Amino acid sequence: MIREFLSVLDDRDAKPARGHLALLVCYAVLHGIVFVLLVPVLRALFAGDLSTAWTWIAVLAGVTAVTCVVHYAQSMYGFDVGLKMTRALHRRLGDHVAALPLGWFSGNRVGRLGQLATTGVWEVTGLPAHLIRPLVMAVVTPATIAVAMLFFDWRMALALVLGAPVIYVGYRVTSRLLVRTEHEIDAAAAEFGGRAVEFAQNQAVLRACGRAESGYRALDDAIERQHEVGTRQIRVGVPALLLFAVSVQLVVAAVFVVGVSLALGASLGVPELLALLVLVTRFVDPIVATAELGAAMRAAGNSLGRIREVLETPPLPEPAGDAALPGGERFDIEFDDVRFAYEGQGGGDGAADGRAALAGAAFRIPAGTTTALVGPSGSGKSTVVRLIARFWDVDGGAVRIGGADVRDIPTERLMALIAPVFQDVYLFDATIEENIRIGRPTATEAEVREAGRLARVDEIAERLPDGWRSRVGEGGAVLSGGERQRVSLARAILKDAPIVLLDEATAALDPRNEVAVQQSLATMSGRTKLIIAHRLRTIVHADQIIFLDGGEPVEIGTHEQLLAADGRYARFWRDRNRARGWRLVKGGGAR
């Protein structure tokens, strides 16, 4: 575990941790020597040799004083190292996570990362402060005692050395049994936590379905499972701990038997025997103390493993040296036979097995034009947008901007080229103005307000008590979905990047605001724009429309051309228009 702990630190941070470890070993040896010195003291006392006893007591007092000083120094150093480790691990995790592909931040990884950065890091940095000491003492102090015992009576020393593997095996068996139940307890607790949050968040749905009072089956099951594994932990855990206690007591008893037989055979004096038996009890103390900390150590070990897993996730490879940059400031986008499958989607090579998100997509988006991506749900529209922003690297083919493969463009440069507005808008818990300014931190107040006006954020600011300086709450909680989208659009407008990616960016706007925002976007001339919109009337004026199906562009042309071709797009267009014409009539039904 100590090796694993050092492996998650970089060389600079591992140095103080190694220094602390060295101090700890000194302390554990001194601790053992203090116990060993009890033997000559007791032997002299039992033999009635007071002057020798006083001499040994003086030596014992001196070594005890040094031990106390080393104990104090290593404790303070341990806390200091622990605090420094917290900072170092947070920095290391932060730096590494910042270099991971954007696609990594999906599913429950963000939640798990949050948990790891808080409790996980604290558990790990508790190692130097609280846990490594007993661990080192459980090995070094008994070893010191066993070596010292050799000088007093080799036969008892041999009995101790032979007993050590028995204690070790007892410890391993106990740990293995406990680990299994601890994993079950962890999984059951995580399941219960998730279900409890789900239960609270979905109260409206559960009440609407009349399920609030009858209970939520998944939560009931999670409670039941927790009870089951809790009971199993008691059934397995208590005998397991007992097994360890028995193995320790067996060794102590065996050494006692050896000592007593030696005394009965007159090859060991009774005073020596008593003194050595005191030493034997001190031999097992640190081992028992460590076993009691087993659960905390295993928790730290699990967190260490998870931290290492994040640190070992390969970051997006950055181009080496003078990387290719889009040439001529003409930012056209090209998909050249792009194949891509999400993790777990099958066909990891993006093979056209019908399950890949993009299966050989090839098309061009000319610089300075507007292209709309249209297609049924799941056809790969958002994937196209994410691959331009290099959320992931493609499995086959290439995505190019201005002729340069996005993999050859340094991430910072690539991000500067793109102003994205994605489906899930996240706003920071800051003011409206600050949230827009993220698009271009150097923008003047007038520029921020102008971008806000173009995205119709001025209406929101006028309504709120503190105007542009109103805070939007965590994730933009005090704004409606449409309002959050407008702030996010203002951010993209302010960024003034040559490529604008809009993934359902106006889906939550009411018709009046949608028209206004569309007009504002139309004034952003000279940009290469890629738009995904479910409301087809917002894209009829696009320079080209790409109709995607099953991860492949099946039709490309203008609105008029595609209608004239009377193919997939034309059918899609007619179906959408028919759906828009639906209205509910009295007496039920739709027409």
Ligand SMILES: Nc1ncnc2c1ncn2[C@@H]1O[C@H](COP(=O)(O)OP(=O)(O)OP(=O)(O)O)[C@@H](O)[C@H]1O
């Ligand atoms: N993070 C993900 N992990 C695994 N599969 C994914 C992920 N995101 C999308 N997919 C799958 O990839 C395929 C393409 O998804 P994509 O989101 O690109 O479709 P879309 O056309 O944008 O759909 P929609 O119009 O419903 O937003 C779908 O089959 C989808 O289930």
